Amino acid sequence: MRTMSKLMKTMLIVLITLTVLGVAAIIIVLNLNSSEADGERSIDEIREASLETEEMTTDLESGGFVRISFRIITDSTDGLEELEKRDFQMKNVIIKQLAQMDEKAFKSDLTTLEETIKLRLNEFMEEGTITDVYTISKVLQ
Numbered sequence: 686m687r688t689m690s691k692l693m694k695t696m697l698i699v700l701i702t703l704t705v706l707g708v709a710a711i712i713i714v715l716n717l718n719s720s721e722a723d724g725e726r727s728i729d730e731i732r733e734a735s736l737e738t739e740e741m742t743t744d745l746e747s748g749g750f751v752r753i754s755f756r757i758i759t760d761s762t763d764g765l766e767e768l769e770k771r772d773f774q775m776k777n778v779i780i781k782q783l784a785q786m787d788e789k790a791f792k793s794d795l796t797t798l799e800e801t802i803k804l805r806l807n808e809f810m811e812e813g814t815i816t817d818v819y820t821i822s823k824v825l826q
Contacts, residue, residue, distance in 0.1 A: 734759045736768050740822065743780050747787035752824040755779070755799075757806070757815055764813015771809055778805045788825060795820050 726734075740754045757775070759765045768775065782801055783791075791798075799818040806815045 731758055734762055734765045736765060737821065738775070738779070741776065741779060743783050745786050745788060745791060746784060747789075749788045749791075750826040751783060751791060752822075752826070753779075753783070753820065754822045755802070756819045756821050757802075758817040758819070759810075759813045760816050761813045764810065764815070767810060767812040768806070768815070771806075774809050775806060778802055791823075791825060795823070 735756050735758045738755045738757065740752055742750060742752045744750050757768060759768055779802060782798060782805070786794075786798065799820060803815045803818045806818075
């Protein structure tokens with residue numbers, strides 16, 4: 686009878702411990718910020734992990750000139766630090782992509798340019814990733 690009593694006590698302690706851990710896990714999950722659970726970041730977090738390029742002037746394939754700047758968003762501050770170190774590669778990618786465009790494509794297809802820049806920059810990135818590229822100013826001459 687004594688061994689049965691010790692076995693019951695042990696089982697009861699294990700069951701109570703598991704219940705407490707389960708309740709704690711549920712509380713933690715429910716108290717997470719809903720935007721973090723959805724994978725969304727606040728605008729402040731996005732700005733902290735983004736880089737605004739200086740205005741660049743380069744030629745297009747069709748002979749025109751363009752003056753343009755971007756805001757490049759990374760997934761983290763570590764990604765931003767890496768992107769800042771890779772500024773020369775970033776500028777090179779942007780210039781090469783613009784040099785392949787004609788005036789018509791530049792006027793009508795900035796979304797493709799932004800996506801291509803994002804993909805090309807992610808080929809270099811090791812610490813983070815580029816999540817978005819936004820054109821923030823452009824002038825076609």
